[in-house]
Amino acid sequence: MYFNYYLLFCVLNFFTAVRSIGLSKHQINSCVELFEKYKGSNNEIPRMRAIKYLLDLGYRKLSEIFPSKENVLNDRTVSEFLVFLADQDKTSDHWEEKGLTTYEVKLFVRMFDAHDKKSVHDGLLTNDELVNLFDKDLNLDRDAKEQIKNEFINDDSINVPKFLAAIVKHKPEGRGLDKTQIEKCFALYRSHLSHLITRAQNELLQTLHIVSDEYKNLLEFEHVRSAAKELQEFLVFWAEYNKGVDDNAPLLTSRQVREYIWKFTLHDQDKDGVLNFSEFNQLASTYFPGEDAELILETSYDPDNDYSMSAAMFLYMQLTIRSGHRRM
Structure with missing residues (x-):
């Protein structure tokens, strides 16, 4: 019997935080290590061991997560499992840690599964199938693709966790965000919309x-979080994959984007994905000492979005400060 994902949904009731950033490098590698321990058992991971893995990731109260002792996690079911984990909020946010956003996890898992289904649908790719995937259908940085392929030169049993681990290990940092790039992301957001x-x-x-x-x-990605929270992760994803940055204009590096999104979530005390006036007022003195927070809000908040500051506006503010201007 395959892993019961419906019952896994009960985990959501026991998270102690409401933040998500896909899967961190540590989480992906721990899944690889888990499968390595069960190579001699058809890569079928027993009920209790899978529960311990979830507990290690920050999930709690999992005694009822498997309805029977026959449930296992294996190469064919792990794709859906990883997407499930990427979608869910976790007890730590990992904004500053190297990893894959939810967008990346879904995209790379979908691409892996599409190529797996072209031959024997067993949850595994051969080295030739992996090379074909990268050479024909996945347009990553050339050096990164070669480094990833070199990870599997003598491996004809590549599962999804190993695939994601190689990508996160070698993916480039990305070009970051300039003013235009931030504006492109901000254009996707409206406070009155659910996504x-x-x-x-x-x-x-x-x-x-x-x-x-x-x-x-x-x-084409489904929306699993509010528009404000989804925008935070989209900004990180866009910083690492867009190629249209103006190198002659002020910009935030990809690392700076992750750092500022992390700071934004710390200031977002009610965890609704935006900064209201009260939340911004508490940090205004840090960025604008001696100035009137309300006056700053008039130039930094968007009246079309309920006078709340989104993550995109927060990055825009940081970019403006770093470029030596006092107003946006």
Whole structure:
């Protein structure tokens, strides 16, 4: 019997925080290590061992997560499991830690599964299948692709965790965000909408040319969090994959984007994904000592978004400060 994902949903009731940033490098590598321990058992991970893995990731009260002792986690079911983990909020946010955003986890898992289904659908790729995936359909940085392929030169049993681990190990840092890039991301957000503007988001993702034309549909992502929270992760993803940054203009590096998003979440005390006036007022003295926070709000907050500061506006503010200006 396959891993019961419906019952896994009960885990959501026991998280102690409401933040998510996909999967960290540590989380992905721990999954690889888990499968390595069960190589001699058809890569089938027993009920109690899978529960311990979830506990190590920050999940709690999992005694009822498997309805029977026959449930296992294996190569065929791990794809859905990893997407599930990436989607869920965790007890630590990992904004500053190297990892894959939810967008990346879903995209790379979908691409892996698409190539797996072209032959024997066993949850594994051979080395030839992996090379074909990168050479034909996944348009990552050339050096990164070669380094990833070199990880599996003598391996004809590549599962999804190992695939993601190699990508996160070798993926470039990205070019960051300039003013125009931040504005592109901000254009997807409206406070009165429950999620980012789907059509505009899809059109923006198409411009990245991450996948071949045959797999453009893999860039259509469902919305699992509020628009404000989803925007935070989209900014990180866009910083690491967009190629249209103006090198002659002020910009935030990808690392700075992650750092500022992390700081933004610390100031967001009610965890609704935006900074209201009260939350901003507490940090205004840090960035604008001796100045009137209310006056600053008039130039930094967006009246079309309920006078709340989104993560994009926060990055815009940081970029403005770093470029030597006092107002946006």
